[in-house]
Amino acid sequence: MSFFSLKGRKWTVTESLVIILLALVPLFVTFPYRVNIFLSWEGAYRMSAGQIPFKDFGSPLGYGFWIVPALFFKIFGPEMVSLVKAQVLLNIMAGFAFRSILKSVGVKPGVRLLSVLVFVLSYSFFNFWPWYNHTVIVYELVGFSFLFKSFFSDSRKRSYIWMALAALFIFLSVFTKQDGGGMAFMLSLLFLAYNSFQTRRWLDLPIFGGMFLVIAVLFIAPLMPGFAYWFNHGQAPHSSRLAINDFTDEIFGNSNWIKGYVVLVILCITAGVQQWNTWLQQRREVLFALLTLGILGEAAIFQVTSYTPPDNNIFFHSFAFAFIATYLCNHLQVNLDRGKPLLLATVLVLFWWSGTWWKYISRFTDRLFPAQEMVDAHHPNQENVVNRRNFMLNSDTTDVPVSSWIFSDLKPFRKIYMPASTVQGMDRLMNLPVVKGNKGDLKVLNMSELTPLAVVIPYKPETGPDFPLWYHLGVGMFNRQLATFKQKVKDHHYDLIIYEYAPGLNNFFPFALRDDLKQHYQQVDSFLAPRRPTNAIIEVYVK
Known part of the structure; x- marks a missing residue:
């Protein structure tokens, strides 16, 4: 049987x-x-x-x-x-x-x-x-x-x-x-x-x-x-x-x-x-x-x-x-x-x-049967190769393909790869004087997608019944919370602010707060956010 x-x-x-x-x-x-x-x-x-x-x-x-x-x-x-x-x-x-x-x-x-x-x-x-x-x-x-x-x-x-x-x-x-x-x-x-x-x-x-x-x-x-x-x-x-x-x-x-x-x-x-x-x-x-x-x-x-x-x-x-x-x-x-x-x-x-499992197998077949690479499309003396992989030219010079992403040494990000700019930016962040001199009482506002930084900086996330879990204006927070953040920025309440500027997303992180950051804080660094496509920037501010 x-x-x-x-x-x-x-x-x-x-x-x-x-x-x-x-x-x-x-x-x-x-x-x-x-x-x-x-x-x-x-x-x-x-x-x-x-x-x-x-x-x-x-x-x-x-x-x-x-x-x-x-x-x-x-x-x-x-x-x-x-x-x-x-x-x-x-x-x-x-x-x-x-x-x-x-x-x-x-x-x-x-x-x-x-x-x-x-x-x-x-x-x-x-x-x-x-x-x-x-x-x-x-x-x-x-x-x-x-x-x-x-x-x-x-x-x-x-x-x-x-x-x-x-x-x-x-x-x-x-x-x-x-x-x-x-x-x-x-x-x-x-x-x-x-x-x-x-x-x-x-x-x-x-x-x-x-x-x-x-x-x-x-x-x-x-x-x-x-x-x-x-x-x-x-x-x-x-x-x-x-x-x-x-x-x-x-x-x-x-x-x-x-x-x-x-x-x-x-x-x-x-x-x-x-x-x-x-x-x-x-x-x-x-x-x-x-x-x-x-x-x-x-x-x-x-x-x-x-x-x-x-x-x-x-x-x-x-x-x-x-x-x-x-x-x-x-x-x-x-x-x-x-x-x-x-x-x-x-x-x-x-x-x-097959679409759910073939993408894993295709990693090996692509190596066995590599596609013909396109030569310089603007070179006048070379025969151009046009196929379904390259008939459109990518004009986005800011995009970072996933194939070039790297790993971070920071423990919360173990086994997770990100754009090199993000990894290097986090390393620079960890070496800032305000972070290296942290005695556990650092006041941080992290308006970015790198929330695991709370473990490695480290800092205690701000709490309270009027504090939002995330900062999407009109979805995760509202004007009342925005007014509070704006006032805290004007009062220099935070020692370190990590802000993500995503211009293509409607107030995913409140645009209005960025204007106050430019006025009342000093921007010391910026690097790519870990997004695909890489169309957002993480900015670092100190007093």
Whole structure:
């Protein structure tokens, strides 16, 4: 009997290996500095140091995003690579949560294994760094896995334990990012409403709502009153950054994958249902359909509300694949639990998502089959070589290709490479008299992406209920905080100020503060910020 024809633990082991082994890959590679990762580091560092969100710093988000990274900082230290290790755990959590959901709705082992592979390749494998737009979905999937287990539990007591855990993780999803978490909560109510109607367990819906409310109060009450100001639920000074045409333009003008999947899912349901009244009684199938369509709807909205980076919403591929593959295999009588069909399907899935793994292999093929180099395009006596790699000339003379980035000797940046200008600039910063003479009482304002400098300078990050976690004006801080910073600069409150000037980003670091820095402080250095493209400058100011 072949390996794949065996049932039970063989499938569990195979699926677990796919989830765990691919999640562990980031532990064995090095990374370029990730744009915006400073925010992940700063929140985790502050919480790991015992600071309390909304008491010691403010954020328009809940602190759910920083729980796992802060735990890893406590275990492994406040290094950038600790964030990578935290993301390994989050990817493993997401993979097993997805697998659990598919088991609950009765997906057969072969299709389930392929769907897990699609999930890992399309959503987890290339997510090396923790980011709130990803963590919010991880918590949502864990919440859904517990909720679906509660639906099909044989014990009423265990059912409510699973439901309580579902309420906890759905709240953590909301407490990570309001848009994804809010949609997770609404989908949970939809699933509960259908399940309660079919099982006549009418108390499940209000019990879940009560559990969610109690958990929310336990988390939020100790954080008041700062929470009411900082957490964005539409109150001033927060403002809506969305318009109805943002949704219509994106959904009707783009979203081809999502719309295609919706059409295929509806066709599968229509082709598979003989008697609608009978089908509506089949809880697993209906919940599977509601889940798939709900995830597709969430992805359509999420791509507008969380628009950066542009691939935040691609968690939908694996759900759509699992549903469509299940129906196709049933109607075409294809048994993917057998070895040969499963092997062929695996090859097709790997071909479909080759973009996620080929970039690693291409590093070797590029060496084996090097492209013909272009000669000087302006040289009159040489034959020019024009191909798809060079038909456009790069006129950006400031860009520094990642291939020329280097590593820093500073411990928090271990295994992370950055532009040479950034590394050399940090070395010069560490040799400034104000830093070398630091006795631990240095007052520093670090408005840059190099937040791990707090460990090596070192300095204690400023705290207070009106102090923002990050400095994006209109998003992470507001005019009240800007006025405070401007006054502190005029009063020469800080010994050292590190300011990042990103002219192409709308007040990512407040432009108005730079004018005061020029007037009241002395600029002693500048170097490239660790961005790609390298279009921002870090400026160093002293009294």
